[in-house]
Structure formats: structure tokens, C-alpha cells
Amino acid sequence: MTTRYITTPIYYLNGEPHLGHVYTTIAADVLARYWRLTGAKVKFLVGTDEHGQKVAQAAYAAGESPTTYVDRMSKLFVDMTHKINASNDVFIRTTETRHHEAAQALWKKLVQAGQIYESTYAGWYAVRDEAYIEESEIVEGKAPSGAEVEWMEESSYFFRLSEWERPLLDYYEENPGAIAPVSRRNEVLSFIKGGLRDLSISRTKFTWGISVPDNPQHVMYVWIDALTNYITALGYPNIESKEFKEYWPESLHLIGKDILRFHAVYWPAFLMAAGLRPPKRIFAHGWLTCEGEKMSKSLGNVVDPFKLIETYGLDPVRYFLMREIPFGQDGTYSDMALIQRINSDLANDLGNLVQRVLSFIHKNVGAHLPEPHEILGVDQEILAKAAHLHDLLRDDMEIQALQAYCQHIWEVVAVANRYVDSQKPWALKKSSDPQDRLRMQTVLYVLAEVIRHIAIYVQPLMPESASKILDQLGQKERSFKDLKTPLKSGTSLNEPQPIFPRVEKEKGE
Ligand code: ME8
Numbered sequence: 001m002t003t004r005y006i007t008t009p010i011y012y013l014n015g016e017p018h019l020g021h022v023y024t025t026i027a028a029d030v031l032a033r034y035w036r037l038t039g040a041k042v043k044f045l046v047g048t049d050e051h052g053q054k055v056a057q058a059a060y061a062a063g064e065s066p067t068t069y070v071d072r073m074s075k076l077f078v079d080m081t082h083k084i085n086a087s088n089d090v091f092i093r094t095t096e097t098r099h100h101e102a103a104q105a106l107w108k109k110l111v112q113a114g115q116i117y118e119s120t121y122a123g124w125y126a127v128r129d130e131a132y133i134e135e136s137e138i139v140e141g142k143a144p145s146g147a148e149v150e151w152m153e154e155s156s157y158f159f160r161l162s163e164w165e166r167p168l169l170d171y172y173e174e175n176p177g178a179i180a181p182v183s184r185r186n187e188v189l190s191f192i193k194g195g196l197r198d199l200s201i202s203r204t205k206f207t208w209g210i211s212v213p214d215n216p217q218h219v220m221y222v223w224i225d226a227l228t229n230y231i232t233a234l235g236y237p238n239i240e241s242k243e244f245k246e247y248w249p250e251s252l253h254l255i256g257k258d259i260l261r262f263h264a265v266y267w268p269a270f271l272m273a274a275g276l277r278p279p280k281r282i283f284a285h286g287w288l289t290c291e292g293e294k295m296s297k298s299l300g301n302v303v304d305p306f307k308l309i310e311t312y313g314l315d316p317v318r319y320f321l322m323r324e325i326p327f328g329q330d331g332t333y334s335d336m337a338l339i340q341r342i343n344s345d346l347a348n349d350l351g352n353l354v355q356r357v358l359s360f361i362h363k364n365v366g367a368h369l370p371e372p373h374e375i376l377g378v379d380q381e382i383l384a385k386a387a388h389l390h391d392l393l394r395d396d397m398e399i400q401a402l403q404a405y406c407q408h409i410w411e412v413v414a415v416a417n418r419y420v421d422s423q424k425p426w427a428l429k430k431s432s433d434p435q436d437r438l439r440m441q442t443v444l445y446v447l448a449e450v451i452r453h454i455a456i457y458v459q460p461l462m463p464e465s466a467s468k469i470l471d472q473l474g475q476k477e478r479s480f481k482d483l484k485t486p487l488k489s490g491t492s493l494n495e496p497q498p499i500f501p502r503v504e505k506e507k508g509e
């Protein structure tokens with residue numbers, strides 16, 4: 001059986017969830033739902049990154065102990081998963097005991113492998129990025145991200161990252177699909193080729209973290225702790241378990257490009273050093289921007305996703321985020337663009353197609369799916385287009401081309417709307433020729449079959465709306481393999497209801 005392991009980043013708790021977090025989580029959810037519909041066994045992981053200086057500072061700023069603070073804040077992210085209808089199987093928190101155990105086990109493994117030594121770190125650190133910054137990277141006194149840096153000098157354990165330059169380059173050479181998109185892969189390769197220095201992996205100036213085994217003066221650097229979450233959730237250190245063996249080789253880490261280096265350089269090096277294989281694939285998407293700047297908690301220029309959902313509905317927001325921005329590139333959020341998509345793609349194109357076809361059937365052929373009579377060339381053509389979606393969409397999903405996934409479905413929506421216009425079921429209905437009545441039934445059957453295909457493929461994007469369409473079509477069998485069985489004539493249809501209302505422009509103002 002095919003398995004898939006899909007993860008989002010675990011989010012820092014220094015602020016409330018914003019549209020950026022929602023974006024990655026929805027994308028991962030669309031993938032997870034898609035693969036489940038193919039019959040694959042899927043594990044989909046979301047969670048929160050609760051340790052480190054940045055979170056500790058946010059706790060103190062809120063006047064709370066870190067423990068109280070993270071318990072409260074983590075709930076907001078769990079809530080986010082519910083509000084966006086994310087189908088994650090697990091929600092992991094790095095403050096859980098199982099995670100402390102896993103992170104310490106990984107550490108010990110690295111010690112045994114001779115990959116960790118003690119020394120002193122003297123250099124720059126950006127708390128906002130939780131990253132060590134090289135002198136050469138400093139731009140006008142700041143980190144490349146624009147974050148403030150501070151000088152740090154403390155006793156620290158180091159990981160022998162410098163030894164992994166060659167193995168990483170070899171690995172990426174042999175596995176060209178391991179980092180996507182290609183621009184991100186190139187970025188990683190040139191970073192590695194620029195030379196890797198050993199990495200400081202512990203801190204002594206604060207205590208909010210996982211203790212280093214055998215030396216509780218030190219807490220682990222938050223990134224080694226955080227990255228381990230992906231294997232904690234599979235039961236690490238038990239690597240012989242069915243869970244670990246089934247899922248780890250099929251791992252896909254979905255991340256934003258801001259955290260590419262941690263995932264594509266440090267993480268695979270830690271894993272290889274511990275005798276494990278790197279994640280199968282890392283896909284780094286672009287940023288949602290606001291006036292050209294990355295939307296971020298630290299910058300305070302974020303869009304509140306829950307207000308959007310309240311105003312426009314969840315499914316339209318889910319669809320918009322996947323359809324509007326080529327997955328992998330940056331994109332700007334705007335209310336106008338969202339309203340435009342809702343009114344054109346959802347209300348006019350898909351909504352209208354479903355509404356006019358299903359209400360026509362309801363009114364004119366007694367609320368039962370009609371029987372097809374003679375299937376003509378035009379019918380065959382549109383049915384073939386719907387059937388071909390299977391392969392097209394699979395190829396899209398295999399490379400996380402989420403925008404293309406939407407476009408391919410909507411091409412068939414457009415074909416179906418043109419078919420309604422050219423076959424004119426309303427004119428066939430008015431005709432006194434009995435042949436025309438039969439032809440009308442065929443046309444309606446073909447349309448219902450095409451709508452069924454569309455709705456089944458729309459499920460990962462807009463689970464609730466797709467479900468309503470399938471309810472109206474009287475369909476209980478909704479996975480991709482069910483598309484192989486033709487639609488049954490005579491199935492009784494439920495009362496059609498409009499699914500995608502238009503939005504007046506004023507709403508966005
Ligand atoms: O980096 N556009 O957590 P984080 C698109 N805890 N995506 C965005 C975004 C934006 N403007 N802003 C945030 C961390 N994201 C670490 C991760 S993983 C082992 C540890 C999304 O709260 C995007 O996925 O800063 C980005 O990578 C992630 O949120 C960063 O979330």
C-alpha cells in the first residue's frame with residue numbers, strides 16, 4: 001500500500017496564527033486529502049514549536065511563565081486547524097514528554113557517532129529568526145531577513161556540520177527531486193558549496209528548552225529540538241516500528257522559503273549523522289506579502305485569516321489561496337483579488353454550472369438522474385476530458401503544483417459550461433420531436449457525470465462545498481476509484497441549493 005507522510009512547519013508561539021500559517025497548513029491539507037482519496041495511507045502532521053529564546057521572551061512580555069504561555073498559545077493553533085478544516089492526524093507540541101525523549105535520543109546518537117563536541121560560540125545571533133548569523137551575512141547591522149542581531153559569546157556544543165558538505169552535495173545530486181522548486185534547490189546547493197561551518201547546537205544563557213543529556217547547564221538549540229518533531233511523531237527512537245518504516249521514506253516537508261536552510265542543510269545532516277535517511281522531499285513555497293514585505297508576526301503586518309473566513313466563508317478562502325498564487329512563488333493577498341475569484345471561478349463558473357444543471361434536472365426530469373441514450377462525439381469528447389483529469393491531477397499533486405491542480409479542474413468546468421450552451425437542454429425540452437427529448441436526457445446525464453468528476457476532484461480544495469454538490473447529486477461513493485464506475489441513472493437527486501453566492505464588492509472595504 002502506498003503511504004504518504006506530509007508535514008507543515010511547527011509554528012512558533014510568539015503570536016497568534018496568521019494567514020501565512022493558514023496558507024501552509026491548507027496546502028498540506030489539500031495534499032493530504034488528495035492522497036487519501038487515491039487510497040493511500042496518509043499521515044499528516046501539524047504542530048507548535050514551543051521552546052527557545054523567542055518564545056520565552058514572548059511569554060515574559062505577556063507576563064506569564066513559559067509553561068502557562070505555551071499552553072495557552074498552542075490552543076490557538078489547534079483552533080486554527082479546526083477553523084480551516086485541516087485533516088491533520090496528529091498535532092505535535094515540542095513540550096510533550098515524547099518529544100523531549102526523542103530529541104535527547106537523537107542527541108545521544110550524534111554523540112555516539114562522534115558528531116558533537118564542546119567549545120565556545122562567539123558570533124551573531126538573531127532571536128527573531130532563531131539563527132546564527134555569519135559576519136559576512138550582516139547587512140547594515142542586521143540579519144539578511146532584517147532581524148536584529150546580538151553578539152553572543154557562550155560555552156556551546158557544536159555539531160560537525162562541516163563534515164557533511166560532500167555527503168549533502170552527493171545526496172542532492174543523486175536525488176534531484178529532494179528539494180523543490182528548482183530555484184530553492186539551487187539556492188541550497190550554492191549555500192553548501194560556499195562551505196559549511198560547524199553549527200552551535202546548545203545555549204546556556206536561558207533555560208527554556210530541552211536539556212542536553214548529561215549536561216543540564218545547556219539547553220538544545222531550538223532548531224535541533226524543533227526539526228526532531230518530524231520523527232518524534234513517528235515514534236523515534238523506535239526506528240524499527242511499522243510506523244517509522246512506513247512513513248519516514250515517504251516524507252514530504254512543506255515549508256516556507258524562510259526556513260529552507262534549516263530543513264535542507266541542517267536537518268538532513270543531523271539525520272545522516274544519526275544513520276537515518278534525509279526526508280524524501282522538501283517543498284519550500286513563497287511568501288504572502290503585504291506591500292512587498294513578508295507578512296509576519298514580528299513585523300506586525302499580518303492578515304487575520306479568521307476574519308476572512310467569517311466574511312467570505314472557509315472554502316472560498318481555501319480555494320483562493322491555492323488558485324491565486326503559483327505554489328512556490330511569492331504572492332500578495334488582497335480582498336479585491338479574493339472577491340474576484342469568488343465571483344468568477346466559484347459563483348459564475350462552478351456554482352452556475354452545478355446550479356443550472358441540477359435545477360434543470362430537478363424541474364424537468366423528475367429529480368432523478370436521466371438515462372443516456374445515444375452518446376455522440378461531443379459527449380464523448382467532454383467525458384474523455386473529465387476522465388483525463390485523473391492523470392493530469394495526479395501529475396500535478398506529485399510535484400505539489402497546487403495552482404495547476406485548480407486550473408486543470410476549472411478547464412473542465414469551462415468546457416462543461418460551453419457544452420451546456422451548445423447543447424441547449426432547454427431548447428431540446430421545448431421541442432415536440434421525441435428524439436430531442438431523448439437527446440436532452442443524454443445531455444443531462446453527461447453533464448451530471450462531468451459534474452460528479454469535478455466535485456470529486458474539488459474535495460481536497462473545498463471539502464464542504466464539494467460534499468454539498470455530491471449530496472445534491474445523490475452520490476455516496478466519493479473516492480477516485482469510484483469514478484471508474486459510471487454514474488447510475490435513476491439515482492434520486494436532492495433539492496439543489498446554491499453553493500457559491502456572489503460577493504458584493506463593498507464587503508471587502
Ligand atoms: O519558522 N507567507 O515558525 P514560524 C507564507 N518554528 N507562509 C508563511 C508566512 C508568509 N508571510 N509567514 C509564515 C518557524 N508562514 C519554526 C519552524 S519547523 C521544524 C520549525 C508559514 O511560526 C511558512 O510555512 O515562524 C513558514 O515557513 C512558517 O509559517 C514559519 O512559521
Ligand code: MG
Pocket residue numbers: 258296
Ligand atoms: Mg517566522
